């Protein structure tokens with residue numbers, strides 16, 4: 001399992017940096033909440049952790065290795081559940097999981113079984129054969145998380161994975177994030193939801209405007 005370290009990272013898209021000099025670590029067995037208002041840079045930080053966005057300064061390391069790009073992050077078993085779900089709309093829920101699992105080295109029958117288990121854990125057993133474009137927003141969100149959990153990575157980066165869920169499913173997702181940490185993964189959870197953040201072990205709060213220094217407002221003992 002990997003310790004993911006963000007070390008003095010500055011991130012941006014060409015203009016003023018979105019985040020400056022951010023340092024934080026995501027530890028195996030723990031859930032780190034990344035909070036802050038809309039536009040504060042939560043997704044930007046997760047994208048850098050996932051190798052999708054190259055830092056302007058500083059570095060992201062997993063188990064001591066500097067993450068170069070997304071392919072490298074995938075090889076270090078860093079799994080991203082993106083805010084927009086990233087599902088293929090013309091495939092079924094089950095196929096979305098199976099394709100990802102097979103790309104990750106599973107054989108077809110193992111992929112089918114793991115996909116079924118992960119969808120069932122999210123209450124989506126009945127939806128496995130349904131096209132993603134026919135699923136509700138919340139069902140799509142749960143399918144994307146099921147795919148991320150099925151990949152059983154060393155690091156799970158979950159971007160706003162409860163925003164479209166009712167109370168029952170939100171509680172279910174938080175329990176599954178906890179189980180993922182208990183399995184030994186380092187879990188990073190970007191969220192607007194203060195109650196969900198309180199469920200996590202530590203919190204990194206990003207300030208709007210982002211020129212302000214960042215504060216870790218809660219760190220578990």
Ligand SMILES: Nc1ncnc2c1ncn2[C@@H]1O[C@H](COP(=O)(O)OP(=O)(O)OP(=O)(O)O)[C@@H](O)[C@H]1O
Nearest residue numbers: 013018036037038039040041042043044045083192
């Ligand atoms: N691809 C991009 N190109 C240019 N600017 C971007 C890009 N992605 C994000 N930004 C900008 O970076 C800033 C932070 O965006 P980001 O999506 O990281 O915020 P967030 O905290 O995740 O917001 P939300 O809670 O609304 O999802 C915003 O000002 C946004 O406009």
